[in-house]
Amino acid sequence: MSITQETLKKHMKDPAILCCLTQKGTVIGAEELEDPTIFPDMIESGLMEVTEDGLLIEDVVGKTLADDADALKSITADMLVEPVLPEIENKPVKPVTQKNKTAITDSTIKDNIHLEINELKGLSLDLPAGFSLGQIVDSGSSNETDETIEDIDKGELTHFEYKVNEVKIGHESSFENGVLTVNENKIADSLKIPLVKKVSIDVIKPEERHVYTETIMDVVPIATKVEGVLGEGTSNILKGAVFMLTGIDEAGIQIHEFGSSEGFLDEKMAFDRPGAADEKDIIIRVHVVIEENTGMERRGPFAAHSALDVIMQDVRDSLKKVRETPNATYHYQDIYRKGRPKVVLVKEIMGQGAMHDNVLMPTEPAGVLGGQKNVDLGNVPVVLTPNEVRDGGIHALTCIGPATKEMTRHYFREPLVHALADDEELNLMGVVFIGSPQVNDEKMYVSRRLGRTIGAMDVAGAIVTTEGFGNNHIDFAANIEAIGKQGVPVVGVSFCAYQGQLVVGNQYMDAMVEINKDAEGFENEIAAYSSIAEEDANRAILMLKTKMAGIPIEAPERKWDASIINANQTITNESVE
Amino acid sequence: MMKLTTAVGLKSEIFVPNTPPAVWSPLTKPLAECRVAFATAGGIHKKTQKPFNLSGDSTYRIIESDTPSDELMVSHGGFDNSDINKDVNAMFPIDRLHELEADGFIGSVAPQLFGFMGGGGNVKNFKEKVGPEIADLLKKEHVDVCIITGGCGTCHRSATIVERAIEAKGISTCIIAALPPIARQQGAPRITAPHVPIGSNAGEPNNIKMQTSILKDTLHFVEDAESFGSLKVLPYEYRHNV
Numbered sequence: 001m002s003i004t005q006e007t008l009k010k011h012m013k014d015p016a017i018l019c020c021l022t023q024k025g026t027v028i029g030a031e032e033l034e035d036p037t038i039f040p041d042m043i044e045s046g047l048m049e050v051t052e053d054g055l056l057i058e059d060v061v062g063k064t065l066a067d068d069a070d071a072l073k074s075i076t077a078d079m080l081v082e083p084v085l086p087e088i089e090n091k092p093v094k095p096v097t098q099k100n101k102t103a104i105t106d107s108t109i110k111d112n113i114h115l116e117i118n119e120l121k122g123l124s125l126d127l128p129a130g131f132s133l134g135q136i137v138d139s140g141s142s143n144e145t146d147e148t149i150e151d152i153d154k155g156e157l158t159h160f161e162y163k164v165n166e167v168k169i170g171h172e173s174s175f176e177n178g179v180l181t182v183n184e185n186k187i188a189d190s191l192k193i194p195l196v197k198k199v200s201i202d203v204i205k206p207e208e209r210h211v212y213t214e215t216i217m218d219v220v221p222i223a224t225k226v227e228g229v230l231g232e233g234t235s236n237i238l239k240g241a242v243f244m245l246t247g248i249d250e251a252g253i254q255i256h257e258f259g260s261s262e263g264f265l266d267e268k269m270a271f272d273r274p275g276a277a278d279e280k281d282i283i284i285r286v287h288v289v290i291e292e293n294t295g296m297e298r299r300g301p302f303a304a305h306s307a308l309d310v311i312m313q314d315v316r317d318s319l320k321k322v323r324e325t326p327n328a329t330y331h332y333q334d335i336y337r338k339g340r341p342k343v344v345l346v347k348e349i350m351g352q353g354a355m356h357d358n359v360l361m362p363t364e365p366a367g368v369l370g371g372q373k374n375v376d377l378g379n380v381p382v383v384l385t386p387n388e389v390r391d392g393g394i395h396a397l398t399c400i401g402p403a404t405k406e407m408t409r410h411y412f413r414e415p416l417v418h419a420l421a422d423d424e425e426l427n428l429m430g431v432v433f434i435g436s437p438q439v440n441d442e443k444m445y446v447s448r449r450l451g452r453t454i455g456a457m458d459v460a461g462a463i464v465t466t467e468g469f470g471n472n473h474i475d476f477a478a479n480i481e482a483i484g485k486q487g488v489p490v491v492g493v494s495f496c497a498y499q500g501q502l503v504v505g506n507q508y509m510d511a512m513v514e515i516n517k518d519a520e521g522f523e524n525e526i527a528a529y530s531s532i533a534e535e536d537a538n539r540a541i542l543m544l545k546t547k548m549a550g551i552p553i554e555a556p557e558r559k560w561d562a563s564i565i566n567a568n569q570t571i572t573n574e575s576v577e
Numbered sequence: 578m579m580k581l582t583t584a585v586g587l588k589s590e591i592f593v594p595n596t597p598p599a600v601w602s603p604l605t606k607p608l609a610e611c612r613v614a615f616a617t618a619g620g621i622h623k624k625t626q627k628p629f630n631l632s633g634d635s636t637y638r639i640i641e642s643d644t645p646s647d648e649l650m651v652s653h654g655g656f657d658n659s660d661i662n663k664d665v666n667a668m669f670p671i672d673r674l675h676e677l678e679a680d681g682f683i684g685s686v687a688p689q690l691f692g693f694m695g696g697g698g699n700v701k702n703f704k705e706k707v708g709p710e711i712a713d714l715l716k717k718e719h720v721d722v723c724i725i726t727g728g729c730g731t732c733h734r735s736a737t738i739v740e741r742a743i744e745a746k747g748i749s750t751c752i753i754a755a756l757p758p759i760a761r762q763q764g765a766p767r768i769t770a771p772h773v774p775i776g777s778n779a780g781e782p783n784n785i786k787m788q789t790s791i792l793k794d795t796l797h798f799v800e801d802a803e804s805f806g807s808l809k810v811l812p813y814e815y816r817h818n819v
Contacts, residue, residue, distance in 0.1 A: 260631075296658045340579060352775065353657055353817065425580050438656075438774040438817065440756055470655070470696070471730025471775065474758050496591045499633070500731075501700065504762045505593030512591035523633075539590075546583040554588035564588050571584045 004030060011036040012058040015050045016075040026065045033057060034072065050074050152336035157387040158234040160226070160326035162319075164241035167203045167282045173318040180222075180241055182284055186314045190288075190307035195300055197250055198289035199307050204244075204265065206280050213268060214246040214287060215260035216402060216527045217304060219277055219409045223365035223392055224316035231388030235365055236319050239327065242281045242409065243312055247288045247304040248295070255288075255295040255304060255355070261402035261527050268402070269527045270517075275410030276528035286311055298375075301355040305397055309368035316364055334387045337427040341460035341548060344429045345416055346450065346483070348466035348475055349406070351379040351435025355399035360384075360433060365392025366408045373397075379435025379442065381450045386421040389414060389431050398467065403518065403529035404495040406467040410528070415537035416463060416493075423541065429457050434479065436472040443475045451482030461548045463540050465493040465532060469500030469523070477504045484508025489547040493540050495530045497521030497560045511553040513540045514565050521560050539565075539572045597764040599805035600741050604722065604749040608796055611721035613677075614687035616711060616743075618695025618736035619661070619668035619728035619778065620653025628652035629694035635702035637693035637711060642686045646672050655696035655729030656776040660817060664782035668726055673779075673788050682793065687720045693739070695732030703735045708742025716746045722799050724792070725752045726778040730759055737763035751799050753778055753791060757808055768808040769795045774817040781815040 007030070014036035022032050036057075043050065054074025064081040077083070165178035173183040187199045204211055223237040246262075247255035254260035261268045271279045286308045294300030350356035351374045360382055363370030374382070384393050394411035411417075420428045434450050437443050454462060462483050466476040476494060483490045485508070493513045496502055498521030502509075515536045518524045547553055557564060604611070620629050622638040629636070631654030640649065649669065651661040660667045674686045691711050695703075715723055725740045727733035733756045744750045744766045751767035754760040755778045760768045771791050773780060780788035791813055798809050 293662070296654075298657070341581070355657075425582060438776075439772065440758070440770070441772060469731070471733070471756055471759065473730065474756060477758075492591070494591065499699075502591060502594055504758050509591075509593045510589055511587075512589045512593070514590035542582065542584055543587050545581050546585075546587055549581055549583045551583050551585055554586070556589040556592045558592050560592065565590050568587050568590060571586055575582050575584055 007035060007037075008033065008057065008061070012056065014057055015039070015054050016057045016060040017050070017073065018069055018071050018075060022065055022069050022071070024065055024067050028060045028063055028065065028075070051076070053077070150338045152338060154334040154336055155232050155385065155387060156334070157232055157332040157391055159223075159330040159332070160234060160236050161239050161328040161330065162236065162322060162324065163239050163327040164282060167241055167284055169201055169203065173314040175238070175319055175322055177324075180238065180315070182311065183314050186311045190310040193303050193306050193310070195291040195294050195303040196288060196307045197291060199311075200287045201311065202285050202287075204283040204285055206282065209266035210264050213262060213265045213285070214248050215254040215262045216244060216269060217247050217255060217301065217399070218245040218308070218396060219243070219275060219407045219527070220245065220308065220312065220366050220395070221392065221409050221412045222312070222315060222319065223412075224319045225364060226320055230361060230363065230365060230393055231385055231391045235391055236322055236326075237365070238319065240281060241284060242277050243284045243286060243308065244277065245286050245288065245304060245308045247290060247301070249290050249300070250292040253295055255290065255301050255399070261525050267526070270403070270529040273528035273531055273533060274413040274415055275407040275531050296355065298353050298355065298357065301397055301399060302357070305395070306368055313364065313367070313369070316367070332387050332390055332421070334385045334421075337424065340425060340427040342427045342429050342458065343420065343461040343463070343544065344432060344454060344457055344459045345420055346381075346432045346434060346454070346462060346464040346479060347414075348434050348436055348464065348472060348479060349374060349394070349396075350398045350468060350472060351375050352438040352471070355397065356436075357397040358433075358435075359395035359397065361388065361393050362395055366395055366412055367392070368395050371395060374433065374435040377435070379437045379446045381432045381434040381446065381453045383430045383432050383453070385430060386417050386428055389417045390421075394433070401468060401523035402525050402527040403523050404468050404500070404531065406531055407528060410531055415532055415534040416465065416540065419534070419537045419541055420463075425545070429459055434475075436466070436475040440474070443478060447475060447478035447482045450479050451486060454483045454488060455486045459488055461489045461491075461544050463491045463493060463544055467531070469495050473500075473502055474504050477502070477506055477509060480508050481506045489544065491540050491544040491547060493532060493536065495523070497530075499523050501560070510555070511543050511547045512556065513543060514560065516560070519562075535569060535572070538576050539568050542572045542575055543568070594762060597741070599766075600744045600764070601766055601805045602744050602747045602749050604800050606721065608683055608722075608800060609681055610684045612685050612687050612719055613674065613683045613796070614690055614715050614718075614720045614723040615669065615671065615674060615725070616691040616693070616723060616736075616739060617669045617726045617728070618693055618732035618739070619726055620651050620694040620696070621649055621661070621665060621669040621692035622652065624648055624650050631694070633696065633699065634694040635699045635707055637691050637707055639714075640671075640690045640692055642671065642674070642688055642690050644671070653694055653696060653728060655732060657817070658776065660777040660782045666779065666788050667777035667782040668728065668779055670779045670788050670792055673785070673792050676789065677792065677796075683796065684721075687715065687718050689714060689718060693735070695727060695735030696729045700734070700738065703738040704742075708739040711739055712743045712746040712748070715743060715748055720748055722796065723748050723750045724795055725750060727752060727754055727756065727760065728778065729775055730756060733759040734763050736760075737765045740765055749799050751795050751802070753795055761806060761808060764806070766805050767798060767802045768806075769798050769811050770808060771811040772814040774815070777815060777817060780813065784815070787813050787815065
């Protein structure tokens with residue numbers, strides 16, 4: 001395949017390789033040259049050779065071939081009619097397409113680097129003289145932070161947190177003196193939901209984790225509104241206890257079985273991840289059996305989540321009446337930080353129907369009733385405030401791989417939402433949820449809507465995350481492109497590693513954060529194992545700020561390599577301290 | 578002035594792929610003389626065969642083409658199975674192939690067809706084992722054309738890897754893709770793209786007319802496509818009401 005003039009201009013410093021058998025006397029131009037962006041794949045598969053004496057594209061354009069020449073080999077000076085005087089010491093021996101972005105070297109940093117940020121008005125960065133690669137750049141001086149920058153308060157959310165010390169199964173839901181009682185009579189109500197055949201409740205204490213569990217469908221925090229609507233006012237929340245939903249169908253098949261997580265609980269959950277139960281949590285397990293063969297259809301898993309919600313609502317109602325002094329109180333402020341660069345967080349959620357769905361903005365924190373499913377909303381972008389997310393605005397119905405799906409508790413404690421909302425250097429405009437539809441045309445439709453939504457927000461930076469891997473990476477790539485095309489710097493966050501290698505990509509995906517935590521790079525079927533953790537959020541935010549400042553992010557290695565992630569983490573940890 | 582904490586030396590952590598090199602075997606005889614095979618990454622197998630491991634499986638099942646379609650089933654964890662449960666031809670149009678043979682549209686249906694579960698699959702295994710093995714078996718049976726369906730996202734990747742191995746053996750291939758960007762990015766030689774959801778890649782269940790049209794148009798495209806990576810959008814639309 002030959003290349004376009006545009007590609008030619010971008011790759012003048014890359015090796016010159018003929019794309020086809022070319023005849024003597026041909027004047028070399030874009031049509032005769034192979035595309036440098038595919039060199040690595042070609043070399044890897046043994047189809048192409050780049051030799052040391054090979055010329056660069058800039059050396060050969062307009063020159064005439066002295067003899068017939070083969071495809072996919074380096075063009076050398078002796079193959080041309082006109083003489084070429086190559087500066088050998090500057091010639092790369094390998095393709096440089098992946099490397100030439102590393103523009104800053106010690107020698108370039110002499111006195112000061114002055115960086116202009118296009119997306120900001122009036123910001124300039126003066127970097128200290130003589131810093132070396134890998135060094136953290138704190139681009140403000142201490143007295144500047146004392147300047148008063150006006151903030152606009154957009155709303156407050158208060159969480160009153162109560163500590164659970166013991167959980168009992170009884171005949172009336174209540175919470176008193178640290179003892180939570182779950183009303184098992186509510187099982188009868190949950191059985192009225194169509195497709196629900198059997199429901200059971202039991203309690204798993206922290207020291208009794210080596211118990212068999214069917215696939216972990218969800219982990220749901222216990223919280224209820226006391227005053228105001230979701231995202232504002234006050235909520236009562238419980239610490240130290242969490243609900244876990246498991247499910248099978250009547251034939252014993254695991255519900256939403258794409259790598260289900262049945263097995264011993266201590267081996268099947270990554271405790272202390274934002275979406276999982278914590279090591280010290282008491283787990284209240286609700287196990288639901290649904291009608292045979294409905295586990296892979298949309299209605300089956302939803303019935304199981306609805307059954308859980310019936311039982312949880314009784315607990316929530318009792319929690320509303322608690323008048324004890326809370327163990328802790330958290331105030332969350334939605335703030336418009338005037339003068340700070342506007343950023344947005346985009347969270348791609350599953351929306352392929354079947355068991356890939358979520359409930360947005362239920363009436364109760366992390367509940368089901370009163371919300372709308374993103375599939376029913378056409379998977380179009382929906383904006384939530386950070387406080388709406390932190391107050392349980394998403395109930396996850398998603399089934400995708402246990403390690404990479406985001407469960408309901410993940411959204412409640414989503415580290416990127418908390419970190420961005422608390423970051424005084426940034427002005428978080430909102431959290432956009434966008435579904436990943438099943439049909440390709442619809443994927444493109446929602447991505448375009450996302451691009452326009454972000455364009456209208458006039459932001460200086462965006463982070464795009466996705467749970468899962470596979471066809472949702474089409475959306476992930478399209479979403480990043482839609483935002484990148486608006487001139488907004490984007491950082492992408494996903495599980496890819498080995499098993500989830502990206503299947504599509506584009507030029508805007510040049511600053512990416514890997515959330516895999518499995519040593520082999522696989523979806524290891526341990527719930528929440530490779531979901532976004534606090535350290536991932538910190539890397540993503542630092543990478544975003546760096547990209548916004550125009551400081552280069554180096555190109556990735558061609559294969560997943562955990563040491564790259566560790567190196568970024570080291571840089572990030574130093575900057576967060 | 579304000580603070581913005583940045584760092585030098587950060588490196589992007591995820592590789593973004595380019596399309597692999599071309600593989601291309603043009604069709605050299607009329608369809609009416611061709612032996613046509615079918616392979617799917619959509620998890621189809623005989624009811625008597627071992628089901629696929631739903632979380633990722635790099636094995637394949639040989640499906641003799643005289644197997645009645647009601648003796649086939651799906652084991653696939655990557656998408657809603659309800660359409661295939663209604664009609665296996667929605668992913669694996671075995672009945673339509675026999676009808677095309679009876680009509681003389683194609684020469685014959687190959688004796689062996691193939692099912693595998695492309696979701697979450699091991700790339701290396703598909704590249705080095707499954708693809709070349711299926712390609713060898715097809716070549717042994719003198720197959721001229723092989724049509725392929727994906728399924729989920731990673732299935733399209735696995736399907737394309739297998740497709741490329743078959744094409745590399747000199748057999749003309751085409752993937753009927755619900756997710757054409759994946760097929761294209763992974764280097765599928767020919768792609769047809771009806772407007773269908775994952776799970777009914779070969780057309781609406783029990784809609785014989787649509788399934789036949791998609792298959793016929795795809796076979797015509799095997800004849801007509803001029804270069805590697807060609808894509809044709811097909812004018813059939815089916816929305817899965819989940």
